[in-house]
Amino acid sequence: xxxxxxxxxxxxxxxxxxxxxxxxxxxxxxxxxxxxxxxxxxxxxxxxxxxxxxxxxxxxxxxxxxxxxxxxxxxxxxxxxxxxxxxxxxxxxxxxxxxxxxxxxxxxxxxxxxxxxxxxxxxxxxxxxxxxxxxxxxxxxxxxxxxxxxxxxxxxxxxxxxxxxxxxxxxxxxxxxxxxxxxxxxxxxxxxxxxxxxxxxxxxxxxxxxxxxxxxxxxxxxxxxxxxx
Numbered sequence: 169x170x171x172x173x174x175x176x177x178x179x180x181x182x183x184x185x186x187x188x189x190x191x192x193x194x195x196x197x198x199x200x201x202x203x204x205x206x207x208x209x210x211x212x213x214x215x216x217x218x219x220x221x222x223x224x225x226x227x228x229x230x231x232x233x234x235x236x237x238x239x240x241x242x243x244x245x246x247x248x249x250x251x252x253x254x255x256x257x258x259x260x261x262x263x264x265x266x267x268x269x270x271x272x273x274x275x276x277x278x279x280x281x282x283x284x285x286x287x288x289x290x291x292x293x294x295x296x297x298x299x300x301x302x303x304x305x306x307x308x309x310x311x312x313x314x315x316x317x318x319x320x321x322x323x324x325x326x327x328x329x330x331x332x333x334x335x336x337x338x339x340x341x342x343x344x345x346x347x348x349x350x351x352x353x354x355x356x357x358x359x360x361x362x363x364x365x366x367x368x369x370x371x372x373x374x375x376x377x378x379x380x381x382x383x384x385x386x387x388x389x390x391x392x393x394x395x396x397x
Contacts, residue, residue, distance in 0.1 A: 169201050169231070173313035174286065177320050178259050181284050181307060182207055187254040189214065191244060191269065192261055196224035196237065203236045208255070214240040214247035245273025253279035259320075263290030267297045274301065278325040285321040292337040298323050299330040299337075308342035310350040317354050319343075335389040344396070352397050355390050362387045 171179060179201050182188060188208040190199050192215055199211035213228070215221050221239050228237045240247040248256070253276045258266050266287050270277050277283060283303070287294050298305060298321075307322040321340065332341065338358065343351050362383055369380040 169197065169204060171197060171201055173311040174318040174320075175201075175259075177309055177311035177318070178257060178284055178286055179205075179207070181309060181320055181322050182255055182257065183282055184208070185255045185281065186210065187212065187252050188257060189245075189248050189252060189255070190257045190259075191247070192216070192258060193224055193239075194220045194260065196227050196239070198257060198259070199237050200227060200231050200233060203233055204231065209236070211237045212240060212247065212252065213237055214242055216241070216243050243272075244269035245276045248273070248276050253277075253281075255282045255284065256280045257284045257286075259284070259286035260288060263287035263293035267293050270297065270301075277303075281324060283321075283323045285323065286318060287321075288318075291319055291321075291340075292334075294321065295332075295337040295340065299332055301325075302327040302329055304328065304330075305340060305342055308340035308348075309346075310343065310348050310354055312350055312353075317350055317357060319354075333389075334386065335393060338386065339390075339393065344393070347397070352394065355394050355397075359387060359390050359394075362390070 175197055179198055185208050187210050188202055189212045193213035196213040199213045202208045203211050213224050218241055221241050224239050228234055258269055266285055302325055303323045304326045305321055305323045309320050311318045366383050369376055
């Protein structure tokens, strides 16, 4: 199975393990890829909706992996049983949803050897929650797929609460440390997005002026960060 850029990076960042739990699996492409490539011995593909699970089952059967990949219907980390908290993937959702899933299942999240997280937007919500709840981001990478850039986080619980500059909630610190090849383009994209938001807010009512100032300050941080790359 050949994965597109976003899914390929998610799979690449999964460490070798016994069990992978893919929460919100959709079509089970990642579990199929991981088992086929022997990165994990067993996988659990879960989703809150029966529709995607039915498609996942067909895909798993097509690849002859019914003995290695189990499908489950349920909400978030509720589908993970005791001693299955090896590697947990939560990808393709908004940052607020990912944060809520982790918050509701924090005891299971703490036991995981790795959390592989890929928010489609609002990544700052995920970063902030991880820092505030004792999770360390030990790796982070960017992937490009068509015209979009996606961010994938690898984290684990250490118990150490961290306070970081707001810049690093929006753009992971590891991306700077490791000089990710897509980082410059990623920041430029974020500056363009903020420019659009700031311009749209220019004529808004006074109650929104404070938020506009926050965006302007964040944009200045992005621009300063660009000079360090």
